[in-house]
Amino acid sequence: MTDARTTAPATCVFAVCPAGRAPDLAGVPGHAEATGRLRVLRAGPLDAVVQSVPAAAFSQEELRRRLSDPVALEVCARAHHEVVAAVAKSAPTVPLPLATLYFGDDRAAEALAARTERFLAVLDRVTGREEWGVKVSLAHAPPADAPAGEDGPAPPPSGRAYLDRLRARRDARAARRDAAAAAAERVDAALRRLAVAARRLRPHEAAARAGRPQVLNAAYLVDTARAPELVAAADALAREPDVAAHVTVEVTGPWAPYSFASADEPDEPDGPEGPDGPGSEDAG
Secondary structure (H helix, E strand, C coil): CCCCCCCCEEEEEEEEEECCCCCCCCCCCCCCCCCCCCEEEEECCEEEEEEEEECHHHCHHHHHHHHCCHHHHHHHHHHHHHHHHHHHCCCCCEEEEEEEEECCHHHHHHHHHHCHHHHHHHHHHHCCEEEEEEEEEECCCCCCCCCCCCCCCCCCCCHHHHHHHHHHHHHHHHHHHHHHHHHHHHHHHHHHCCCCEEEEECCCHHHHHCCCCEEEEEEEEEEHHHHHHHHHHHHHHHHCHHHHCCEEEEEEEEECCHHHCCCCCCCCCCECCCCCCCCCCCCC
């Protein structure tokens, strides 16, 4: 959306599923600013779950302003996710990026129908499957540059000794990172054998700021029947001494297949986690 003065409502699209499979969403509110309830828009062999929203409240300028605020972004993203999750409980689902907007239902249906092949291919990929997330983080906070002590360390006896201590700390940190990376690779390799597709996602910066940098942030697309096997395997790996000594393993899910909703190859590394981010699919 480009004109904040537009008074007609825009059509916000949350997700796409096979025609006739969209569930009753009467109890799901969608966006707080919406001018109507969630509804289903037919686009050929697809059903799109949509909601009318004020165009001015979802213009590019307004979205940039609102979503630069972490609180406002969380509210918007949570509303979007709740709709996608509700659809995914009942049908194979392709989540659309946050704030996917069109100038009305006709434009939305036309644009979605033009991408029918892409949507059908993704739906075929995710049918009968779930996305699970696995985060592998350093087991302990990295050691501080200065060694611990009640009153601090005594000054080094010489410049050479000081440099040796710095070198030893650097080597210890490198060894710790290498051991954590090896443990993460072990976890990833084992879980990929249970998945039909996997993606490595960008590590969460908040985890690094908290002193627990992520070594691996990955998503796995798993046949629903094998999901308990993947969870059990991750739990067993997390308790193995060679893994537990270096990293922690956290499993989350099941999720709607955010990481596998692209027509790109599912194993492509460094993809975004969840929706592609706020923006408009409608350039005009």
